[in-house]
Amino acid sequence: MKKRLIGILLCILMAASVLAACGKKDEETGSKGGDKTIGVCMPTKDLQRWNQDGENMEKQLKAAGYKVDLQYASNDVQTQVSQIENMIANDVSLLVIASIEGDSLGTVLAQAKEKKIPVIAYDRLIMNTDAVSYYATFDNYMVGTKQGEYIEEALDLKNAAGPFNIELITGDPGDNNAKYFFDGAMDVLNPYIDSGKLVVKSGQKDFATVATASWSTENAQTRIENIISSFYADGTQLHAVMASNDSTALGVANALTASYTGEWPILTGQDCDIANVKNMKAGKQSMSIFKDTRDLATQVVKMVDAIMKGGDAPVNDTKSYDNGKGIVPTYLCEPVFADANNYKELLIDSGYYTEDQLK
Numbered sequence: 001m002k003k004r005l006i007g008i009l010l011c012i013l014m015a016a017s018v019l020a021a022c023g024k025k026d027e028e029t030g031s032k033g034g035d036k037t038i039g040v041c042m043p044t045k046d047l048q049r050w051n052q053d054g055e056n057m058e059k060q061l062k063a064a065g066y067k068v069d070l071q072y073a074s075n076d077v078q079t080q081v082s083q084i085e086n087m088i089a090n091d092v093s094l095l096v097i098a099s100i101e102g103d104s105l106g107t108v109l110a111q112a113k114e115k116k117i118p119v120i121a122y123d124r125l126i127m128n129t130d131a132v133s134y135y136a137t138f139d140n141y142m143v144g145t146k147q148g149e150y151i152e153e154a155l156d157l158k159n160a161a162g163p164f165n166i167e168l169i170t171g172d173p174g175d176n177n178a179k180y181f182f183d184g185a186m187d188v189l190n191p192y193i194d195s196g197k198l199v200v201k202s203g204q205k206d207f208a209t210v211a212t213a214s215w216s217t218e219n220a221q222t223r224i225e226n227i228i229s230s231f232y233a234d235g236t237q238l239h240a241v242m243a244s245n246d247s248t249a250l251g252v253a254n255a256l257t258a259s260y261t262g263e264w265p266i267l268t269g270q271d272c273d274i275a276n277v278k279n280m281k282a283g284k285q286s287m288s289i290f291k292d293t294r295d296l297a298t299q300v301v302k303m304v305d306a307i308m309k310g311g312d313a314p315v316n317d318t319k320s321y322d323n324g325k326g327i328v329p330t331y332l333c334e335p336v337f338a339d340a341n342n343y344k345e346l347l348i349d350s351g352y353y354t355e356d357q358l359k
Contacts, residue, residue, distance in 0.1 A: 037067040039087035044075040056297035101174035102127040128324040135330040144184020147268040162197035164239040173211040181244040201231040220251025240266040246276040287339040
């Protein structure tokens with residue numbers, strides 16, 4: 001009898017040991033997500049960067065053990081609203097949303113809040129709703145600052161007499177980030193415009209006038225072609241174009257190629273899209289801001305993990321981002337600038353692109 005009891009106890013201890021080992025193995029192999037599904041909403045597949053963001057997010061969330069429902073909304077607000085409604089109805093555990101328009105999701109996100117589904121605003125701050133738990137992005141004001149400083153240095157504005165001619169183009173007026181980009185650049189450039197060292201010959205300087213619907217390359221090209229024909233067709237030199245991102249910069253480059261006969265101006269950008277890196281190599285774009293979406297995806301996965309474990313997500317800014325309903329705790333990743341001199345180190349050596357992609 002005693003031997004039999006000892007045998008039973010040994011079996012129980014062995015079973016407990018196996019279960020503990022299995023649990024430890026699951027933890028080590030990253031299966032902590034269990035059956036939890038994370039809804040990831042991206043605005044469009046039309047811009048290269050959103051495809052990369054979505055792919056990086058999905059890959060890293062799955063590696064962390066989560067199921068992923070990744071949707072693209074074709075830059076249509078109602079489509080994005082419907083996608084979010086479906087995710088909420090399907091009881092996703094958390095939503096990561098890169099909004100098309102920051103002001104258009106308040107009603108649908110009220111449903112998420114009612115069901116206690118946390119929301120992380122991804123790269124674009126979602127406005128006028130108290131349903132946003134956190135915000136993850138790059139330092140968007142710094143993006144614009146770096147673009148402005150690049151122009152400042154390239155034209156040697158601190159020392160040169162000037163005047164230099166500049167034109168301005170930014171992104172979609174419904175994208176909250178576009179204002180941060182523009183303000184960052186203009187805080188550097190405005191003192192030179194006010195002093196007359198920089199001249200905007202078109203007179204188009206305010207955000208609403210220089211904004212570009214949907215960040216469209218075609219819209220950017222049309223506007224810059226009109227500016228060239230009206231103000232630079234007589235051989236007047238255009239020294240710089242401050243473009244807030246690569247899709248608008250591509251439109252600018254297309255317009256310059258089609259109708260501008262002067263010396264090629266300084267041209268800024270953002271996102272390091274393949275076509276724009278090729279333009280940098282060819283001397284048609286001076287720089288682009290590199291925002292490594294792998295880093296942002298990594299940070300968002302850490303935030304998701306912390307929230308799913310019942311804790312607070314890691315943030316590094318609790319003062320700057322007010323969405324109209326209050327300050328949204330934010331994690332900011334730092335952008336860097338790329339140009340023809342350092343693109344290889346930043347983009348190829350890091351594995352972001354291959355040599356063949358940039359040929």
